Amino acid sequence: MTVPQFFDPAPGGGGSNLGRAYYYSHAVRVGNLIQTAGQGGYSDPDGTTFPEALEDEIAQCFQNIEAVLNAAGSSWRDVIGIRAFHGGPEGFTAEADEIVGTLLRKWVPDHRPTWTGIGVQLAGRMRIEIEVVAVVPDEA
Template identity: 40%
Template structure:
C-alpha cells in the first residue's frame, strides 16, 4: 500500500489545520479523498444565500482537488451534507455545479440532511473521492 500524502488547500487550509488539526485531502496511490469543504472564503466567512454558499463550496473543492493533483474529471463519488432541508434551489444549484464541473460524466452522489455542520454558519458541506488514471 502507498504511503498517505496529506494536502492543505491554499488560503484557508493552514488556518483549519492550526485551529482544528485536519487536512483537506489525502492521496493514497491513485485515490484522493477530500474532507468536507464548506462554502467559506479564506477568512471562513460565508455568503448570504445558500446558492452562493454551494457555488463557493464547489470552488473550494476545485482548489482542494488541484492541490492534491486531481481534477473534477477524476471525481467518482460525492457526499453532500445539508442543513435546512432541500428547498428547490439546493438541488438546482447542486445540479448546475455538477454540469459545470463534470459535463462529461455523472458521479455517484449521496445527499444527506443534517441538523448541524462543523461551523454554526454552514449550510452545506461537500466531500469527494477522485480516482487518478493509471
C-alpha cells in the same frame, strides 16, 4: 505498499487555515485515490465568512473543493462520488439539490459522479458541506 499523502489547499483560500487550527488534512491521496474532508462554502481562510445567497455559498464550496483537489494533483474531472451534507434553517431543500446538480454539470461535464445528499445539523452559518472521492487516471 502505497504511502498516504496528506494535502491542504494553498494558503489564503477558503478554509485554508482550518486544517491547522483543528488538526486535520483537507485531502488524503493513496495511489490514485483521493478523499477530501468536507468543504464548506466559506470564502475566507478561517472559515467564518459565507455568501448570503445559497447559490453563491454552494458555488464557493465547489471552488474550495477544486483548490483541495488541485493541491492533491487532481481536479473535479476526476471526481467519482460526492456526499453533500445539507443543514441550516432550511435543511435539505430542492433548491440546494438543483444548485448542486447544475454545478456538477458545469464542473464534471463528461460523466455523472455518484451523489448522496444527507440532512444534518452544520456548524454556525454553514448551509452545505461537500466531500468528494476522486480517482486520478494512470498516465498514458
